[in-house]
Amino acid sequence: MSSDLQVFRLPDLGEGLTEAELVNWLVAVGDQVKVDQPIAEVETAKSMVEVPSPYAGTVAELHGEAGQTLDVGKPLISIARVGTGSGSPDAPADAADAVSTGVLASPEVSAAAETYRTEEKAGSGNVLIGYGTPGGATGGRTRPRKASVAVVEPAAVPEASFEPAVAGTRIPGKLSAVISPLVRKMARDHGVSLDSIEGSGASGLIMRRDVEAAISAPEAPAATAPAPAVAAAASAAEGSVDGRTGLAVSARTPVRGVRKAVAANMTKSRSEIPEATVWVDVDATALLDMRAELKKRAPHDTPGLLAFIARFVTAGLKKYPALNTRFETAADGSQEIVGFDGINLGFAAQTDRGLVVPSVRNAHELSARELDAEIRRLTAVARDGKATPTELGSGTFTLNNYGVFGVDGSAAIINYPEVAMLGVGRIIDKPWVVNGELAVRKVTELTLAFDHRVCDGETAAGFLRYVADAIENPGGALADM
Template sequence: MSVKTFLLPDLGEGLTEAELVRWLVAEGDTIEIDQPVAEVETAKSMVEVPSPYAGTIHELHGAEGQMMLVDAPLFSVLEAGSSAPSPAAAPAVREVAQSYREEERAGAVAPKGEGSGNVLIGYGTPEGLAATQRKRRPRSSMTTSDGNGAVLQSSVRSAALVISPLVRKLARDRGININNVSGSGADGLILRSDIEAATATAAPATVVAASSPAQHTSPEDATAKDSGIASGASPVSGIDARSGLPVATRTPIAGVRKAIATAMSRSRSEIPEATVWVDVDATNLLQMRSAMKTSDPENTPGLLAFIARFVIAGLIKYPELNTRIEHNAAGDAEIIGFDGINLGFAAQTDRGLMVPSIRNAQDLSARGLNKELSRLTEVARAGKATVAELTSGTFTLNNYGVFGVDGSAAIINYPEVAILGVGRILDKPWVVDGALAVRKMTELTLAFDHRVCDGGTAAGFLRFVADAIENPASVLADL
């Protein structure tokens, strides 16, 4: 009997959970190597998880719609030629998932022996994992026999063996004493799945009591406590304790929405942000594009592609806005400049606001940018954008005019240092050559990190883009 229990891998840098959207197989199905088994949604994208083994699906370890923690069992495969295990059989072998960085390293070495020859999304092959794992110093142990010839080994340890701080935090949040948890990893290493199992077996009252440290209690909290309701939670009757209103819905902040909330909170708390804006006459740009569309309708870029080209030219002239602030090993802040521009753009999808980026956008013409804008919008809306496509931007362009608004004080897409917003284009009275005329007007808004530049640099960049929109032919002649 050989049952492989596959653990949910880290499908992107630092992700700790994913929503199980859909099973692509059922228990008892026969599968091949690399066959997709499940579709999961992370904070970054929708991902199909393939199996590194052929055989029969023995068990599916979650329900559709359930949030699954990284390193928690996802599915078990009974390998070809094996019989179904009996209840008294030894526990199944659990395949430990690789991290995203380990996956990239595994791709540089051809795997050998058992398992898929491919480096799969988020995990890689068993041999690749073995090559990257560190050897741990052996701990004190005692070897005994169970009387049936099997050798049992019990380890004597003075402290819990935990590497990941996320596992410690999960145990602390759930009120689990980590020293009382038996680890199922190598050498007794405690994994997230072990904390999950300990939570399931712990008495609810014990978990709540252990996870609620003594702290100052507000009058509202005291009222909730006296009525048997935890602060911020709804009572059994469905009436909110603070407002007194019936609770209509309760939606967890998870997946994409959680990632957006985290990034926006960090942006507001860490970046000293300033905003400048300007009204722009886009009449000449619209007339130029209309003339191009008449002669070559199939190859005429959209307005956003032209504006993106002007933005790229502006960033080349004002590179301070195409940077990032990081902290070195000593804890000192550094401004990191880049040899190239990855232009991100906001794309509204059913899963929330995505910001895919065009890699090395400085090398593309307006037509090339238009193709990439279309392609990345489609893959983002389909949930198929890669982690790299969604996290590698160095500057963001946001066309919120499609929502029918004129302006917005946009939040910088952390950890970038600036974002340019474009409002809707509409007819407005405007003075041209001393006379009042009806022109196609829009508003540009630039939010920037005041740590990397002053207002003069930000205004210079914004004015450059505005002038390019107002006189596109002269600017495009130099690009």
């Protein structure tokens, strides 16, 4: 390897994480990069982060493709020092140079390379596929061939730049049918064969819009038999028969990223925590009336219902601190209940990446209005995949508003290593006795799951009743907080 080539390895991402999924390259081979310039987006079990480059120079090689899981410490990118060109005399600086290695480049090819480069950088939507693009593995579904695919001879293309499995007619002087690994990932995730797509870009370059059109096109029987590799993949996903049920397997979805972390956390919670559950129906009419009155006075600055309930929860945890602890077992078998001087209130947030639990740090110090602002901010960054490991892993108690999904109650699994979780169901009209008379009231159900090792039912019931009473008499409760 040339001494002028600087190899940057995937850094330690903190929180004990040992791997990350490469979601998106922000640079391409031949690009000039500066120190601290973001070069890739990676997704860990905690969040999605941008990885900055510690070197300046020319990108010589990308070690991995979108969708690939990389171990911490493994090569991520190779960068040639400024003024030395690429790290290898045989490696072209960009896609246009790749074409000129062994074949004569044309202005059309150079234009296509520049089109690709511009779209990758600017995120035009034609090539760049960022985080959050929906779709999953649906098996090796193939579509009818539309036209031959133009690709470069393998000798003219650096390994890290193109997919060697793309097959089709090779036309000298043309770019590869697909330059972007992100477009390839989109096609792979939706089971679309790139052989069947006629690229609309310069020199037959397959763009994101071409793959999207293929995904939305009605399916038809394939005109030709799939290649052996494609057939094998299809057999593994769709053609195989499950031995236990006798049914054909429709798809196999790898468990990784956030889903993998959630699965491990829930399994550990269920296996280690002897949890119990208590619940109560609550008349939330007064809380809704109070918020409606506040909204009349300040239409754009009124906290949401969850923020008020969060305020009641933090007050309740001060009164019943056993539910704001952690149960620890040391290597020698000794056990401790660890208490905290403060409350980091987690709340469940549904995102495209799965369920995550960002936490409001020092929530006990915040008003309902401040809690509302922080809940909204954390929800936004979590859904964008930008929440930090600290924001996602520092909670001491979780509030779960599953009422937004239209359900009344849930036997929730505690967010390990916490010891309790409060769930809030939907608020609906129900018959309720008020001052001895039947009336229609706004009623919700509160459900508390707690670790029976840290407290008995009396403590759990006391906390639950405190929050319920605050919801039913919010004015009086807020006056005392």
